[in-house]
Amino acid sequence: MKDAAEIFKKLHELWPNAHCELEHNNPFQLLLAVVLSAQTTDKAVNKALAPLFARKSDFSPSDLVAMGEKKFLSVIKSIGLAPTKAKNSVALARQLLQLHAGQVPLDRKSLEDLPGVGRKTANVVLNVVAGLPTMAVDTHVARVSVRLGLARRTENRVQIEEDLLKVVPQEWGVQAHNLLIFHGRYHCTARAPKCTACPVAHECRKVGVAIGKA
Ligand code: SF4
Structure with missing residues (x-):
């Protein structure tokens, strides 16, 4: 055409x-940021996560599980649907640890099977991390x-x-x-x-x- x-x-x-404007240092942080960006802006997500990523640049699924839902909710309280997103995020991190050794899987089915991850989120991760069209x-x-x-x-x-x-x-x-x-x-x-x-x-x-x- x-x-x-x-x-x-x-x-x-x-x-x-x-480029993708969600700030991240690793695939997990990108996945987390995309999940959190549903019905809010990238700017709001970056602002909420910046202090956390500044304190721990390699923030990982095990860090989030250790932090727990309540503490993570206080980190993201400024963004929309924070309670549900905090719950989903910890479940997501836990599932990454249980099923994928803490790594973000780079196939659509495994991504979309994760809590809170839909087609759009999977598409962003596959595009940014795996360079897929x-x-x-x-x-x-x-x-x-x-x-x-x-x-x-x-x-x-x-x-x-x-x-x-x-x-x-x-x-x-x-x-x-x-x-x-x-x-x-x-x-x-x-x-x-x-x-x-x-x-x-x-x-x-x-x-x-x-x-x-x-
Ligand atoms: S600004 Fe949008 S609607 Fe206007 S010409 Fe460009 S693409 Fe088309």
Whole structure:
């Protein structure tokens, strides 16, 4: 698909440093951060975890199990759904120790069998840690993909993921999701997309989209 190749080339020129913005020092910390980021921002998760990772840069599943749910809840209390997330996080760490020797498994089934880990979380880990061309569809990826005509308009994020996997050229497979996230987070925002200064306006089906519309 010629347009898709052009879109990703231009997005990469605009966002050459597009990357996962959840701060982490090892795969477990990334997995934990992604689980905690459900229905909250990466910024809020980074802020909550920063003191913990600063104190112990190699924070691991055994550290979290030793810390326990109550203490971890006090660390993440500023983020949404903290009690449930604290409970899931400790269960997740315990299961990593019991089933995977404390390592993060890099296959989809094992990842999605872990407590609190869904398809999107697995996609982020497989992309960032294993360098696989997965499409983690969050609100930014969904909005920008639909506006650009890379995916059909739907509430079904698995459908958007499947559409993207069909049209994203192989050469952009690994970077595509971060390019779409950066564009959605910092340029093609939900309420105020900067269409007049957008490098992919020529390829965009929704250029000039009215404020507040998808
Ligand atoms: S032209 Fe507008 S709607 Fe299209 S991708 Fe750019 S900012 Fe978003």
